[in-house]
Amino acid sequence: MPSASLKCDHGLRRQTLVESILADVFQGRLRAGTHLVTRELSERFGVSHTPIREALITLAGMGMVDLLPNRGAVVRRVSAREIREVCQVRRALECEATRAACGQIDLAELNDLADELRRLMTRAPTGAKFIARARAIDSRLHDLIADSSGNGFLAKEIGRLKTLFRAFRDVAWEHDQARNDFHRLAEESGEHLAIVQALLDNDARAASKAMARHIRSGYKYWSRAMNNGKAQ
């Protein structure tokens, strides 16, 4: 009877471990280049090294860490180039999803999103609530499009890239919170509306182009902010 003390005996499964480590990366406790030492992590999370190792293998599969043979795992140090590359792939897939979703997507949902967007755009872009709402709409729209593409695999890949991009961006930015830029969020809303409008018009070509513009402009904003601010 080793442990009546540890309630979390098997409460922590691999999935949870992966998410915990990911959260550490997102929140800046683990920065790019950090060497992930299994014993440290196992102590931190109260499990032995094997499940930790398994989580690291999963993360390596996701492309979040590099797994060097006999040298362990390090949080990937991503270059601006790589982020651009991920963005390009993401754009290709999101555009494909948009094209495919056109004509199949739920119009009621779309109209609802359009209303939300218009309401959001009439308000002054300030406050935490504005950020939350803008983020929620962004997430809802992208998810709706991916799910309406009729291609589950495509949707899964897009989700994967979203996580990857977010992680890479946060790592590169060293978790600067200044990215809550109201101007950019307002700009995004306009781009979102263009996508929704094109989808409502059942115009696959226009929708795909609007999506491409949206992702490109998001990348460009990020890229510029990165160079102006703490250049790496």
Added chain:
Amino acid sequence: MPSASLKCDHGLRRQTLVESILADVFQGRLRAGTHLVTRELSERFGVSHTPIREALITLAGMGMVDLLPNRGAVVRRVSAREIREVCQVRRALECEATRAACGQIDLAELNDLADELRRLMTRAPTGAKFIARARAIDSRLHDLIADSSGNGFLAKEIGRLKTLFRAFRDVAWEHDQARNDFHRLAEESGEHLAIVQALLDNDARAASKAMARHIRSGYKYWSRAMNNGKAQ
């Protein structure tokens, strides 16, 4: 001192294990739906269960097996629908790579490929040598395009999808070797030549379209053969 007997002590690393298990799937020793029991595999490969488990986690990350919590891994039973979905994603990415490669790709290489293709197409499409050459050219062209896209991440993703598609197709076909169809191989050469030609003309739009046609027609051929033959 437990084992002077085992020479292969640490000769088998995870990468090798993954490849060995993948080879078993490719060659039909492990069919779709097969439950992968860690102890069996550990005996087969002469290592303990932990490295096997790690290999299975890697394979799950690749999408080759499903990892059910507390139930272990099964070789994914893929539906025709899923193969179509993978194909669609692959098409989107290969087209993106083609567009990006246009103008950057090495023209000498391209000309060489065009020559090879023309030579291949003058011959009668028969014999093992023909198959080998057609396959080699296919591989060379796709790799050249991916590598010339200037996007390493994209190239990696394309490679991943290629493996995935091949595995899925082989599993679905139950490893029927009859897919060495000379008519299809000849047809493919024509499609390849169209891609090469468009790239030589520096016409990104045409090249991308030719690539889309190529992948679509490959899928359609596969799909038809699947329905005619051993329908599932």
Added chain:
DNA sequence: CGTTTAACCATTCTAGATAATCCCCTTGAT
């Protein structure tokens, strides 16, 4: 000062303990 070697540290593997799932058989009720 360069080379070699020894010791330390982290990864990776082996092995055994633990817990969860599944299957079959029994048991009780309708």
Added chain:
DNA sequence: ATCAAGGGGATTATCTAGAATGGTTAAACG
């Protein structure tokens, strides 16, 4: 008599723990 529900045994995934391998560093010796 039949079927549903529950329990026990076997099987297997998952975790813990510790041994061995390999890489790295630093000190000692030439």
